[in-house]
Amino acid sequence: MHNELTRTDIKKMQEELDYRRITLRPQLLEEVKVARGFGDLSENFEYKAAKQEKNKNESRIRYLENMIRTAKVIDGRSAAGEVGLYDKVTIWLEEDQEEETWQVVTTVRQDVLNGLISKESPMGSALLGKKVGERFYVQVNKEYGYYAVVRSIEKGQDDGSAGLNSF
Numbered sequence: 001m002h003n004e005l006t007r008t009d010i011k012k013m014q015e016e017l018d019y020r021r022i023t024l025r026p027q028l029l030e031e032v033k034v035a036r037g038f039g040d041l042s043e044n045f046e047y048k049a050a051k052q053e054k055n056k057n058e059s060r061i062r063y064l065e066n067m068i069r070t071a072k073v074i075d076g077r078s079a080a081g082e083v084g085l086y087d088k089v090t091i092w093l094e095e096d097q098e099e100e101t102w103q104v105v106t107t108v109r110q111d112v113l114n115g116l117i118s119k120e121s122p123m124g125s126a127l128l129g130k131k132v133g134e135r136f137y138v139q140v141n142k143e144y145g146y147y148a149v150v151r152s153i154e155k156g157q158d159d160g161s162a163g164l165n166s167f
Contacts, residue, residue: 004119005071006085008158009106016164017064020057028054067108074106076158083127085119086156091127092149099151104128109162116162123148 005013032054035047078084083104090101102117104127110118117124122145126138130150139145 003067003071003108004074005067005106005108006076006158007073008160009108009164010068010071010073012160012164013064013068013108017061017068020061020064024057025054025061028057078129080155081131081153083130083150083153084155085128086158088115088154088156089127089130090151090153092151094147094149102127103156103162105162108164110165111162 028050031050032047035044035050038044038046041047074085076085078087083089085104085106088101088103090099092099102115102123104119104124105116107118107120110116110121119125119128122138122140126136126148127150130136132150132153135147135149137145137147
């Protein structure tokens with residue numbers, strides 16, 4: 001399995017990984033140690049909560065290590081006039097008779113509520129390579145799909161402002 005990530009994605013993941021290993025891990029281990037001293041472990045909520053946070057951190061560390069190890073580095077550039085990674089695209093949804101604006105990002109940086117869609121989502125994958133004025137079909141699942149038209153493309157670049165997803 002390979003995860004298609006940009007160099008910026010990997011850099012952000014490595015920064016988070018370093019923080020979790022160097023700073024957060026020792027803090028959480030100390031919290032577990034302190035909570036253990038509060039008495040009977042079977043009724044010690046502080047100990048259970050500290051262990052849970054430590055385990056969450058270890059899980060995130062394993063996730064980040066795996067993502068970095070299996071990453072396939074991609075270049076976010078696209079041809080002029082075509083939709084590529086980090087471009088902001090305004091589209092017309094024929095079925096809903098409304099306009100929407102999306103920025104196409106890698107999967108680890110998607111945030112639909114803030115207008116960032118994954119290049120692997122139905123809309124994201126349908127948009128890549130399209131040009132202004134081009135009508136295209138978005139296949140959501142076996143039974144449903146819809147048509148949209150590219151209204152405008154604002155070329156963008158990965159400035160690092162889009163954060164990583166938690167999980």
